[in-house]
Amino acid sequence: MELLKQAKAILEYGPICDHCLGRMFGKRSHGLTNAERGHAIRVALSLEEDVPFAEEQEPCWICNNLFDQTEVWAQRVVEALEGFEFNTQLVGCRVPPLMAESEEMVWSDLSLQSQELMKAEVNREVGKAVSAINGKEAEFKRPDVVVICNIADENVEVQINPLYIYGRYCKYERGIPQTRWYCRVCQGKGCERCNFTGKMYQDSVEELIGWPATEACKGEDAILHGAGREDIDARMLGTGRPFVLEVISPKLRNVSLTALESAINKSAAGRVSASLDHISDRHEVETIKSGKAHKKYSILVEVDGDVSLDGVKSALNNLKGATIYQRTPQRVSHRRADKIRERDVIDIECTGVEDGRYAIDVTGDAGLYIKELISGDNGRTKPSLTEILGAPAHVATLDVMMVEGVVPEKTTPKMEQ
Numbered sequence: 001m002e003l004l005k006q007a008k009a010i011l012e013y014g015p016i017c018d019h020c021l022g023r024m025f026g027k028r029s030h031g032l033t034n035a036e037r038g039h040a041i042r043v044a045l046s047l048e049e050d051v052p053f054a055e056e057q058e059p060c061w062i063c064n065n066l067f068d069q070t071e072v073w074a075q076r077v078v079e080a081l082e083g084f085e086f087n088t089q090l091v092g093c094r095v096p097p098l099m100a101e102s103e104e105m106v107w108s109d110l111s112l113q114s115q116e117l118m119k120a121e122v123n124r125e126v127g128k129a130v131s132a133i134n135g136k137e138a139e140f141k142r143p144d145v146v147v148i149c150n151i152a153d154e155n156v157e158v159q160i161n162p163l164y165i166y167g168r169y170c171k172y173e174r175g176i177p178q179t180r181w182y183c184r185v186c187q188g189k190g191c192e193r194c195n196f197t198g199k200m201y202q203d204s205v206e207e208l209i210g211w212p213a214t215e216a217c218k219g220e221d222a223i224l225h226g227a228g229r230e231d232i233d234a235r236m237l238g239t240g241r242p243f244v245l246e247v248i249s250p251k252l253r254n255v256s257l258t259a260l261e262s263a264i265n266k267s268a269a270g271r272v273s274a275s276l277d278h279i280s281d282r283h284e285v286e287t288i289k290s291g292k293a294h295k296k297y298s299i300l301v302e303v304d305g306d307v308s309l310d311g312v313k314s315a316l317n318n319l320k321g322a323t324i325y326q327r328t329p330q331r332v333s334h335r336r337a338d339k340i341r342e343r344d345v346i347d348i349e350c351t352g353v354e355d356g357r358y359a360i361d362v363t364g365d366a367g368l369y370i371k372e373l374i375s376g377d378n379g380r381t382k383p384s385l386t387e388i389l390g391a392p393a394h395v396a397t398l399d400v401m402m403v404e405g406v407v408p409e410k411t412t413p414k415m416e417q
Contacts, residue, residue: 004048006110007041015058019067026116034121062102074129077147080156085253088139091127093149095119144253163217163247164280168240171205173271178229179206208268209245216260217250227288228366230400238401244285292366294346296402300357301374305391312358315388316348327380329372343368357396371395
């Protein structure tokens with residue numbers, strides 16, 4: 001038999017454990033562990049050659065009997081995970097180069113075709129032993145925690161995957177950016193320009209929501225992924241803007257969203273509020289970031305010159321349903337590609353006059369620059385209210401009232417303790 005000839009040749013390299021012998025044929029047959037394969041091959045060779053059967057007594061020249069330490073490694077993993085809340089886990093390892101090179105030499109010399117990597121067997125056997133101790137399930141795609149066994153150093157390292165929370169936020173105070181805005185001069189290091197804070201603005205929606213979440217989850221930081229963003233001088237009102245908060249390296253995952261929502265709203269009272277809906281995942285982050293949601297705005301517009309209310313309403317009728325061609329606005333040209341974008345105005349109407357300014361509601365495509373729709377941005381946006389009126393117009397205040405169509409609202413109840 002070819003298999004037994006290969007096995008005999010493998011044994012000539014030196015003493016080898018059942019795990020490593022069986023792994024040389026790890027893809028042959030099913031329902032067997034590599035240790036069982038190795039033992040069976042050793043028995044078959046004894047029968048084939050009609051010699052007394054004997055277990056290998058010497059240390060394995062490939063793994064140095066690494067698999068005898070499976071339970072030891074499992075206990076190290078369990079101890080390393082103490083203090084963390086998690087539901088799913090994944091165990092990995094770093095195999096010393098000499099061990100990996102030793103088995104690869106045998107594969108190459110004997111042209112083996114059905115071998116399995118030592119790394120794969122260590123991951124599987126230690127992972128099974130860990131699950132037997134802590135009762136947690138193995139998850140290969142998106143585990144809560146990943147533990148790496150460093151075989152050479154005899155230690156383990158824990159990688160905690162982020163916790164994602166989906167919700168909507170409102171911003172009631174102008175002058176707050178959505179995310180941290182580091183100083184352009186020092187890039188966050190601290191300088192005279194930023195009063196040694198490292199930031200252009202002292203607070204952000206990301207921080208006002210993220211600080212309580214980081215504290216509640218005992219995490220390292222929090223990153224806010226929003227469905228678009230409003231200007232710093234704009235408010236976010238109405239139904240709020242969808243977001244996913246990514247809590248970095250959380251030690252606690254089973255948080256009460258109701259309690260966390262209350263903590264956020266108490267901490268940021270009058271400035272920002274959040275409504276938390278469900279525990280999310282990275283896929284929903286990608287959906288939010290790539291979504292093309294319609295947005296509704298409420299703006300107050302100042303018009304220079306003698307223009308009547310009827311004149312404004314007539315001009316707005318020309319913009320309703322129109323396709324707008326917008327070259328990248330001058331105010332953001334330093335950070336965005338210079339190109340012409342086509343966006344539609346879905347609806348626009350004047351709802352009245354407030355202190356000499358026209359109150360206008362606008363619903364438009366994602367990415368429609370509202371300020372430039374009004375001002376024309378020196379001809380970079382066409383058509384615009386300024387162009388149609390023949391008189392300069394500009395936005396005095398802007399509020400975002402609705403962001404829709406990004407992620408279907410879920411009915412998943414809030415997680416409670």
